[in-house]
Amino acid sequence: MAGKGGVGKSVSSAATGMWTSGQGKETLAFSMDPAHSLSDILDVEIGSQPRKIREHFYAYEPDLKAESLGFYRRYKNILTALFGLFEVEIKPEDFGTMPGVNELIFMDKLYDIYIENKYDLVVIDSAPTAMVLPLLQLPSITTGFVTRVLGVRNRWMGVLNLLEAGFGDAILKEVRNMRAKAETMRNAIIDPNVATISVVTIPEKAAVMESRRLIETVESHGVRVDSIIINHVWKECECDFCRRKMASQVSYIEELKTLYADKSIAILPDYGTEVKGDFLWQVAEDLYGKKQLTI
Numbered sequence: 001m002a003g004k005g006g007v008g009k010s011v012s013s014a015a016t017g018m019w020t021s022g023q024g025k026e027t028l029a030f031s032m033d034p035a036h037s038l039s040d041i042l043d044v045e046i047g048s049q050p051r052k053i054r055e056h057f058y059a060y061e062p063d064l065k066a067e068s069l070g071f072y073r074r075y076k077n078i079l080t081a082l083f084g085l086f087e088v089e090i091k092p093e094d095f096g097t098m099p100g101v102n103e104l105i106f107m108d109k110l111y112d113i114y115i116e117n118k119y120d121l122v123v124i125d126s127a128p129t130a131m132v133l134p135l136l137q138l139p140s141i142t143t144g145f146v147t148r149v150l151g152v153r154n155r156w157m158g159v160l161n162l163l164e165a166g167f168g169d170a171i172l173k174e175v176r177n178m179r180a181k182a183e184t185m186r187n188a189i190i191d192p193n194v195a196t197i198s199v200v201t202i203p204e205k206a207a208v209m210e211s212r213r214l215i216e217t218v219e220s221h222g223v224r225v226d227s228i229i230i231n232h233v234w235k236e237c238e239c240d241f242c243r244r245k246m247a248s249q250v251s252y253i254e255e256l257k258t259l260y261a262d263k264s265i266a267i268l269p270d271y272g273t274e275v276k277g278d279f280l281w282q283v284a285e286d287l288y289g290k291k292q293l294t295i
Contacts, residue, residue: 001229002126002218003200004210008231008268010037011275012200013125014059015283020295021057022284025120029059030113032106032126036061043277058119067105074108075174111181114188121295190222198227198293201256203249208256215260227264227293228256234270266292 001009001016010033017029028050031038038059039046048063113122188194197218201211215225230253234246257265266287275283287293 001124001198001200002214004207007200007202007207008229008275009033009200010041010125011280011283012198012229012231012268012287013123014038014041015280015287016295017057017059017121017123018054018280019284019288020121020123021054024056026118027057027121027123028113028119029053029057029123029125030110031059031061032124034064034102038125041276041280062105062109064102064105067109068101071101071105071108075178107185108181111185114185192224192226196224196226198229199225200229200231202232203230203252203256205252208252211256212259225263227266228260229266229268229287229293230256231268232270233267264293 001013003009010031013029013031017027021027029038029042031046036046038061042053042059044051044053044059046059046061048061048066050058050060053059110124113119199211199215201207211228218225233249233253234242236246237243253267268283268286271279271282273279288295
């Protein structure tokens with residue numbers, strides 16, 4: 001699930017997980033949003049390891065601080081060499097605050113989940129659009145970077161081994177490992193039989209415009225957007241305010257239907273209350289029970 005912040009991605013992700021687990025599929029809801037809204041929406045403290053929510057349904061909110069330390073330890077040699085080129089010293093505890101590190105960590109954790117192959121379905125509650133796009137670019141960027149490193153290995157690995165015994169060889173091993181993970185995830189992301197994206201939006205100008213940009217950019221990377229969920233749609237009412245609001249919403253809904261006739265489009269009402277806990281079953285029913293979307 002991807003989209004602008006505050007449009008209902010976490011609710012849609014949690015409801016999807018509830019529905020598929022109810023169909024007997026082993027499902028993991030994986031939060032890639034540092035804000036971690038899944039705990040609040042599922043009304044349970046998830047923690048930093050996959051937690052069982054109900055039969056067949058698990059949720060996972062990685063602890064980015066702990067994961068950044070683990071990531072740093074796994075790639076310590078290559079990171080030390082890379083920062084050393086710019087004469088920058090980075091302490092492990094500060095590594096997680098660097099731009100782009102969260103995306104690297106999420107890609108690394110997604111790889112672990114993908115290779116483990118424990119779940120029939122992984123529902124990703126993505127970060128807002130600004131973080132989704134760098135994440136999609138990471139596999140190709142990482143592959144390009146490590147390929148260049150491998151390309152100069154004959155020139156530099158011997159020198160690095162002289163600086164510290166085995167240092168160059170350790171870097172080469174980490175680089176190869178990083179490239180293998182990046183290529184595996186890139187192939188998975190662009191395979192429509194493995195991964196698709198549902199864009200969640202609301203019928204307002206800013207959200208619709210951002211959704212259009214998101215779809216264009218995502219699909220330019222070869223990733224299929226197969227559905228759009230339009231959230232917080234007002235129900236019919238006779239007062240002037242509601243009629244004006246509904247008229248505005250209808251225009252944006254029709255715009256999306258016209259532009260994306262090749263995609264499934266689901267409409268979710270404004271429920272007039274906070275959606276969490278058992279109320280997610282109503283969202284799941286509206287999305288999948290009424291066959292607006294299929295999985």
